[in-house]
Amino acid sequence: MALFPVAACLLSLTCLAPAPPPASTLQLTSHDNAGRIGSVVLTCEPAGGTHPKRERACAVLEGVNGDFARITARHQACTLIYAPVEVTAVGTWRGRPASYRTTYGNRCEADRDSDGVFGF
Structure with a gap:
C-alpha cells in the first residue's frame, strides 16, 4: 500500500523541520594603486571561508542584512594619506545575488568604514 504524501511527511517528520537558511558566500577583493591585490572568501x-575575521565580518553583514551601504564605520583614527583602495x-x-563596489581613501579607511569586512 502506497502512502499518501501527507502521511509520508508526518511519519518521517521531515515536513516539520525548518528549512536551513539559504547560503551566503561572497568573494571579497581589494586592489590599491601600488598594485597590491587581496582576495578572500567569506561564507x-x-x-567560514578564508577571511581572517570571518565571525566578525559575518556579524556585521548579518546586522545590515547583507547591505554593504548600511554598514556603520567603527571609531578608529586613520592617516590622511591618500592611497585609494578599490573593493x-x-x-x-x-x-540572493549580491554585488558591491566602492573606493576608500586608503586601507585603514577600508577596514574602518566596513567595520572589518574589508580588513584583510
Whole structure:
C-alpha cells in the first residue's frame, strides 16, 4: 500500500523541520594603486571561508542584512594619506545575488568604514 504524501511527511517528520537558511558566500577583493591585490572568501551561516575575521565580518553583514551601504564605520583614527583602495564583493547573500563596489581613501579607511569586512 502506497502512502499518501501527507502521511509520508508526518511519519518521517521531515515536513516539520525548518528549512536551513539559504547560503551566503561572497568573494571579497581589494586592489590599491601600488598594485597590491587581496582576495578572500567569506561564507556566513555558519561563518567560514578564508577571511581572517570571518565571525566578525559575518556579524556585521548579518546586522545590515547583507547591505554593504548600511554598514556603520567603527571609531578608529586613520592617516590622511591618500592611497585609494578599490573593493568589491560578489556572490550571494541568503540566496540572493549580491554585488558591491566602492573606493576608500586608503586601507585603514577600508577596514574602518566596513567595520572589518574589508580588513584583510
